[in-house]
Structures are given as C-alpha cells and as structure tokens.
Amino acid sequence: MFSDKTYENIMSHMLGRVGADVDKREGSVIYDALAPCAYELAQTYYNLNQFLDLVFGDTASGEYLDRVVADYGISRKAATHAVRKVETNGTVNIGTRWGINDTTYKITELTATNVYSAICEQEGDIGNLYDGALENIDNLAGVTAVLTDVITSGADEETDDNLRSRFYAKAQAPSTSGNADHYKEWALKVQGTGNAKVLPLWNGPGTVKVLVVDSNVEIDESLPNSVAAFIETVRPIGAAVTVQSPDCVPITISANIWLDGSRNYNDVQASFRIMVAEYLNSLVFRTYSVSHAKVGSLLLDTAGVKDYDSLLVNGGTANITIGETQVPTVGTISLTEVD
Template identity: 65%
Template sequence: MTYENILNDMLSRVPSNVDKREGSIIYDALAPVAFKLAEMYFQLQNFLDLVSGDTAVGEYLDRVVADYGITRKPATKAVRKIVTSGPVDIGTRWGIEGTTYVITEKISDTEYKAECEQYGSIGNHYSGQLDNIDNISGVTAVLADIIVSGEDEETDDNLRARFFSQVRSASTSGNIYDYKKWALEVPGCGGAKVFPLWNGPGTVKVLVVDENMEIDPDLPATVYDHIEAVRPIGASVTVESPQEKVINISADVYLDGSDTLENVQVKFAALIAEYLKSLTFEVYTVSYAKIGSLLLSVPGVADYSNLLVNGGNENIAIGEEEMPILGTVTLTEVL
C-alpha cells in the first residue's frame, strides 16, 4: 500500500462535484493522512519481518529463538601468553595496538597468562612488544602465543542456521541431531558433522570447524568437554577437526583491460575461498564448472582457457571427513 495508492483511493470516494486537484482543500486534507497510513503499513510489514525466524535480526532474532531454548553465543576474551624480562605482579596491565591485557596467572618467572580486556577475536590479532600501562620499571614484555582464542559474538546468520537446524531436525536422547546441536552450542563452533557408530557400537565421532568454516586446533577439546557434560551415559565420543583437502587452481586468462592481473587473481581467490567454505559438511564435490563460472564473474576477465583444478579438468571429490581449502591460485595473462 503506497502513499499514491492510498491517496488515490481516498480521493475516489470524494464526490465528483468536489475539486480534487492537487492544491485543493480536500486534496491537502487527505494527503497527510495518506502519508501516515502508508508509513504505518510499512511499519507493520517491518514488524512481521522482525518476528519471523527467517527475517528477524539482532535482539528480535534473540527473542524468536529464545522460545526454543536457544541463546546467542556471547563474545569471549582471548587468553595470551606474555613473556617478560623479569617477574611482574598478577593484575598488572599491558597494551598493544589499542588492546589491553591483564596478567592473571604465573607460568614461570618470565612467562604469564594474560586475559584480553576486550571481548572478541581482536584479542587474537596482535603480537609483539607490549606497552607498560602500569609503569613497572625495568621490565619489558612481549605478547606471544594464543592460549585460548577470543570469539566474536555469534552472528545473526550463524544463530539463524542453528535455530533452523534445531527446529527442523528431530533431536531425542542422544541421536545425531543432539550431538550436532551440542557441538554448535559451543562459542566459536560454526559447523559440525556427526558420525554415529564410527568405530563400532557405542561410538560417536564429531567433526567441527569454527564460525569462519576454518580449522581451529583448540576447538575440538572445547566441544568435547561440552558434549561430555550434556550427553547421555554410554557413548564413547571423539571430537576432531576435519582433514584438509587442498584445492589448487591454475588458468590462462584473457583480460578486458579494466583491471590488472594481480587484482583479478586476488578477487578470484576470495570468491573461490568463499565457495569452498560453503561446501564444508554440505557438499562433497568441488565443481569444475562452478570454478570456471566464478572466474568469468570476476570484473576484468573476458575469457579463460586451460583451467586446471588440482592438475585436472574434472570435479574433485571430497571425502566424508575432509573439508576443501584453497591452496594456490595461478592465473596467467594471455595477450
């Protein structure tokens, strides 16, 4: 119901012997009402979107999924190793690139655990010489290994996918869907695949990846601990990361002159990386034709030839316990 449609409908109900032209008394009286009614219709449509699981966003999506016992996974703080030139007190603070870390535990005289004071993956990003926030004299410190990765708050897309997975799948007494649901409840887990009876009766294997559909070496242990805390008695559970299936691509390309080969290669690699992520735990074939279509979709590419995927010109099969990852992308310009 647009403003114009509402106004025209209202004017059509006014007797024909009344001046209804723009600027007339009746026109000027009805126009603001039509505008407010159109605005209300828009708000009503927006309201419907905010209470449906497929279109709700933010806090409204939180309220939709809460009815099914699902909550958004919160952001967590990174725990890092700090290496110092001498002993420091627990509770001292250090900073680097706008992030700050507080010493929480002593590992040795010169090694400490420190928690990032900022939530999310930003605590994983930096390493190097730290600034001395508490003005401790005679001691320097370096931010080193990640002990526990910080995770960003769960995105709407991941929460929605988890919601649909639960409401569309029968989950009862420790079946496949239960194990998948339990794995996806863990902060940082973005995908899971369950293999029942993988090593005989009473055994279950769960493969997990992070929310970027990448392998996180620390994630399986965290998922295992959570599953052990909630699963029924009796099963022997193994949680692992999938094996990586490297996909290497090469091709000769004909450019249209609107972009450089270097830029084309970067854009093409980004498209392929996203495509491969979309296949994880869902599709077990890397399509040769799809890769060709993605190459043609890159701005600057007029055509291509000699496209090779892992040295061949056919689809690549992905094993049940594998995930495809991008290896090398080599494009050669044909003049």
Template identity: 60%
Template sequence: MWEDMTYENILNDMLNRVPNNVDKRPGSIIYDALAPCAYKLAETYFKLNNFIDLFFVDTAVGEYLNRKAADYGITRKPATKAIRKIVTTGPVDIGTRWGLEDTTYVIIEKISDTEYKAECEQYGEIGNIYTGELNNIDNVNGITATLTDILISGEDEETDDNFRRRIYAYLQKPATSGNANHYKQWALEVPGVGGAKVFSLWNGPGTVKVLIVDSDMNIDETLEQSVYEYIESVRPIGATVTVDSPIEKVINVSANIKLNRSKTLNEVVTNFTNLFIEYLKSTVFKTYNAYNEGTSITISYAKIGSILLATEGVDDHSNLLINEGTSNITIGNDEIPIAGTINLTEVV
C-alpha cells in the same frame, strides 16, 4: 502483504472519496489536507510489513530472532574473550595489564617465570589479531612483554545467519537420548563453533567422533578442548567421545585469462580468490551443517570455471586446472577444502 498501500494509492483512494464538485487538484485545500495523512499511513503500512518479518525465523533479525529462538529454549552464543600467551623478560604479578594497538590484556595465570596466560579485555575476534611487543600499562619497571600464541580464540557474537541455521537444525533434526543429532547440537552450542559433523561408532561400539570448524568455516584447534569439555558435561553416560578438527584438502587453481581492461590482473586475482574462498566455505557449510554422515562432496570444476568467468574484469579463460587436472575434486568425510595457490596468467 500491503505492497499496494503506497502513498500514491492511499492518496488517490482518499481523493476519490471526495465529491467531484470539490477542487482536488495538487495545491488545493483538500489535496494539501489529505497528502500528509496519506504519507503517514503509507509509512505505517511499510513498517507493518517489516514487523511481520520479525515474527518468523527465516526473516527475524537481532533481538527479534533471539526472542523467537527463546520459544524453543535456544539462545544466541555470546562473544568471548581471547586467551593469549605473554612472554616477559622477568616475573610479573597476576592482574598486570598490557596493551597492543586497540586491545588490552590482563595476566590471569602463571605458566612459568617468564610465560603467562593473559585474557583480552575486549570481546570478540579482535583479541586474536595482534602479535608483538606490548605496552606496559601498569608501569612495571625493567620488564618488557611480548604477545605470542593464541591459547583460546576470542569469538564474536553469533551472527544472525549462523544462529538461524542452528535453530533450523534444532527444529528439523530432533536431538534425543544422545543420538548423532544431539552430539551435533551440543557441539554447535559452544561459542565459536560454526559447524560440526558426527561419526557414530567411528572406532567401535560406544565411540563417537565429532569434527568441528569455527564460525568462519575454518579449522581452529583451540576450540577442540572447549567442545570436548562441554559435551562431556551434558552427554549420557557410556560413550567415549573424541573431538577433532577436519583435515585440510588444499585446492590449487591455475588458468589463462583474457582481461576486459576494466580491472588490473592483480585486482582480478584478488576478486577471484575471494569468490573462490567463499565457494569453498559454502561447501564446508553444506557438509558440516547437515546430518549426512558417510557422504562426501565434490569441488566442481565447472563451478570454479563459472566463478572465474563471472569475476569482474575477466573476459574469457582457458586451460583451467584444479590441482593440475580438469576433474571434480572429491572431499573426504573428514576433510574440508582450503584455498591453495591461485595462478592466473594474462593472455592476449
């Protein structure tokens, strides 16, 4: 809006308003008096441009996106703590604390004499990362413990992008009286859920199936129970609800590539793999964040070829195969694409 209100333009406008019989050259008294003021005014206009962006859903960030969403009764999903299984060599008390790397865990429930549920004391996905022998924080004598399974995944606070998409879904697809949009909205309100797809009447009258993926658009079966319990607590009476995870559709890629020598083969494989995974995730987002029941998507052969050609270090490619073929791959209604084997062979 105020793109023209730069330091130079403001200063020139100020100097043009000074009579011509006054010395206005750089270093003159009037020039040096006006320059700091012009700088501060330009800084103010720059901030005003940014402030305007904070008032709209498409550009607001952080606290301002929270405040904008609050107008519609929507709140950002908070970070959650991971619940892990700890296996010990003997009984320990509830409340005992253990540590591993930069995380700590507190025993919250007994499963058996040597198995316990423990809650990570740090919020977020960091609680899902480590596995192995734990350090004894509370000086429990003669007993060792090992951190094993993830019972409930810890989740980071909802990102601005995911939160923004959820706000748009709420505004563009009204949820009323337990319709499909409502079930999708309820699923997305659960911390850790990044996308959901609803199948009405999937197993006859009065049945609803909800497929979910996590905030990274991956399968996380530990979310299923949480989503089910939440939907059961808010849905209208009458429907039989099933919450499940989609089926993995593995996508393998092989090709011959000619390098331009700016990157090694290993670096090219790593870079392409990352780009390929991001492409697959973008298709999951489209499938599981749009209300398009009964439709399927395809993984584009041409798109993967263009990604490979655009990968830094690649000069050209040939004999590109996707799942041993050269056709697009159809992803079923209850599937998500997962990166499989990436086999890139260097040719001269």
C-alpha cells in the same frame, strides 16, 4: 503482504471515493486535504511489512531474532576474550598490561619460567590475530615481551546467520535421547563452534565422532577440547565420544586472466580469494565436491575480470571430491595476467 499499499495507490483509491463534480486535481482543496492522510497510511503499511519480517525466524534480525529463538530455549552466544601466551625476558607482575596494534593484554598467570598467560581485553576474534613484540603499557623498564600462541581462542558475538542455523536445527531436526542431532546440538552450544558433523558408530557400537569448525568455518585447534568437555557433561552413559577437527583439503587454483581495466591485479586477486573462501565455506559438512565450473564462474564474476582460460583446480579440470571427514580450504591461488 502490503506491497500494493503505496502512497500513490492509497491516494488514488481515496480520490476515487470523492464525487465526480469535485475538483480532484493536484493542488485542489480535496487533494491537499487527503494527501497527508494517504502518506501516513502508506507509512503505516510499510511499518507493518517490516514488523512481519521481524517476528519470523527466516527474516528476523538482531534483538528480534533473539526473541524468536528464545521461545525454543536458544540464546545468542556472547563474544569471548582470547587467552594468549606471553614470553618475557624477565619477571613481570600479574596484572601487567601490554599492547600490540589495536589490542591490549593483561597478564593473568605464570605458567613457566618467564612464560605467562594473558587475556585480551578486547572481546572477539581480534584477540587471536596478532603476534610479535609487545609494548608495555605500565612503563615497566628492563623487560621485553612477545605475544605467541593462542591458548583459548576468542570469538565474536554469534552472527544472525549462525544463530538462525541453530534455530533451524532445533526446530526442524528435533534431538532426543543422544541421537546424532542431539550431539550436533550440544556441539553447537559451545562458544566458538560454527558448524559440526556427527558420525555415529564410526568405530563400532557405542562410539560417536564429532567434527567441529569455528564460527569462521575454520580449524581451531583448541575447539575440540572445549566441545568434548561440554559433551561429557550431557552425553548418555556408556557412549565413547571423540571430538576432532576435520582434515583440511587445500584447493589450489591457477588460471590466465584478462582484466577489463576497472581494477588493478592485486584488487582482483584479493576479491577472487574472498569469493573462493565463501564458496568453500558454504560446502563444509554439506556438499562433498568442489565444482571446477563453479570456480570458473566465480572468476568471471570477480569485478575487473574480462575473461580467463587454462583454469586448473588442484592441477586439473575435474571436480574435486572431499571426504566425509574433510573440509575444503583455500590453498595457493595463482592468477596470471595476460596483456
């Protein structure tokens, strides 16, 4: 709105209001007198532009987005702690602390002989990442422990993009009386849910299926139970609700590539895999076809790639159709470097 209110434009306009008989060259008395005012005005207009971005849902971020969506009864989902299974070769006390890499876990409950549940003391997805031998922090002698299954996934604080999506869903697709939008809204309220799809009447009258993925647009086996438990507390009487994870369709990619020398093969492979994952995530519950041409363009856009040929997606050159209860996931990626 105020993009033309630059220092140069303001200074020119101010000098234009000074009589022609006055020296207005840079360094003159009038120029030096007006310059600080023009600078402060330009800074004020810049701040006004930034302020406008912070009060609308499509451009607000951080705490300002929180304030925008609060008017619609929406709040950002906080980070949560992962709960993990710990297996030991002997008895340990509740409250004993263990560590692996950059995470620590506190024993909270005995669930079976020498099997415990432990809560990760760090919030977020990091608590889901590691497994293996644990180091005891409390100097407990004679007992070893191994971190194994995820009991309840930890989740990072909801991102601006996810929060904005929920805000749009609420504002643009009002949910009422247990309609499909209402079920989606309920599913998205559950901590850890990143996206959801609702299939009304999927198994006859009175039936509803809800498919959910986590905030990383990945399958979380514990998420459907959490979503189902919440929906049971708010759904209309008489509805039979099934909550599941969607089926995964691995997308395998192979191609010959020529590198331009700016990056090594391993860096190119890693970058391309990330780009493919982002593309496939953007399709989930929105588009039901993986484009062969798009995969090719991603390969050409990967830094370090000069050219490619013999590109195959799931063994062929056609687009890959994804079913309405399926999501595409990254499968094996085989890039062959050609000299």
